[in-house]
Amino acid sequence: MSRAVPFGSVLRSEWTKLWSVRSTWWCTAVYLIVVGASGWLAAAGTDTSPRADVAVQTALTGFGVGQLTLVVLGVLVVSTEFASGMALVTLVAVPRRTRLLLAKTVVVLAYCLVLSALLAVVCALAARTLTSVPGGVQPGDPDVLRTLGLQVGAAGLVGVLGVALGAVLRSTAGAVGVGVALVFVAPPALALAGGDLAERVSQALPALRVGEDAFLAVSTTWPVGMAVVAAWSVGVWLLGAVLLERGDV
């Protein structure tokens, strides 16, 4: 009798699959260039800043747009399975669908966290090098670390949201469209619309976050903002898992 396949094997398979298609390399290049370059440009354009975490926050600005590539990558990891018919082969190899979705999610999450951590360090270095702050930007400063940590966490969550949308909609165009609308179009549109209700809804959407702040949206405190993004990611993910388990391929 054959023994059960460990979860680590499914992870390894999904890691191989992630890096064996060009779209991953494109998304990675775009993410690194957009966020890294914006960080240096923003820091270079900010001569002085009153506080270290504010200087770092400014250098993180590129994340506000750059994280869109994480949504796209997360969507693609699931939707191309269905678009290409590969899902037939994948689900014959890994028939436990929630397990498969979990493996894809962990792989995308790891990808987002590692790259974003790298970029966060690059942006912090840019602030330290280019922006003059009383006392300088110290690596051990708890406010700086919190800002960077929140940014990395938020980037991981939008990647998960991408995977979840891919599982719910199965179509690349549909899931990317909905994803961009949720994180990038609707929050500022509602902020511009004004009014109490629009403001509330804007705050309840998973807007991209730059460090502690919501980007182009009605601002919230960071615990509320992160909770909103996490709730969307987990909620859509659970819906995706249920639909995947129930649906025919």
Place this chain on the structure above:
Amino acid sequence: MIELTGLTKAYGTRVAVDDLTVTVHPGRVTGFLGPNGSGKTTTMRCVLGLARPTSGTATVLGQPYRELASPMRRVGALIDPRARHPGRTAYRHLLGLAQSNRLPAARVDEVIELVGLESVADDRVRSFSLGMGQRLGIAAALLGDPDVLLLDEPVNGLDPEGIRWVRELLRELADQGRTVLVSSHLMSEMEDTADHLVVLGRGRLLADVPMAELLGAHSAVRVRTPQGPMLADALRRAGGRVELEIDGALRIEGLELPEVGDVAFLADVRLHELSRVTASLEAAYLALTDDAVEYRATTP
């Protein structure tokens, strides 16, 4: 071993598979036949856990497919030769599959060589022809050296050499004691490959018989005689069904060859020819499925 018990799959009001009860046994090649839309692929999808049966069950090696601990080591499947990410190389495609079931990477090289794709292993599969896609799909099915194989139209798009290769491969796999279920619409191909047939029509089971029996049931005796009407009467009295063929010979069903000879002798009829006509699978199949063709081309 694949067991279907009352398997039914409906899409809305259209019943694709209707109360199918069949057991596919190991050690032989079972041909899965039926007109387009008769439910072959849907049945295979239910077996592989890709589609949920509306009612009834499908098990492989005694378990529902989704509960198999290491599925690729137990079951290999080819459902659609185009099921692959176009941007991945053949090697990475197979490597990803192998890793998902903790199969050694060396096995990937083995199956690539087995199906003859060595020279294109590092090409993106976007450029693959249908035949190369079939070879890649067969490679994926064989990765885990499985006990059960389900192949949907594996020779579709293959060249004659490839068709012969698949035939010999299936024979070898069955002889090793594996369960082999293969669907095809190429009758001559099935006739040479399968030992046993499962025939579907409009989602229902039409036949579950050994190949030899199906061909035997549709075989006939042919006689030529200058006293045709006389012999035909005598044969009908003996219980045979007699038809006149185009060349003037009589075709008799329902009587064995020696019986026809005896009837002729007793009726004092001279015979110029007495022979057995074995039905082709195609003829036997058409007779079975005549009422069950869903999409029939009409002659204008």
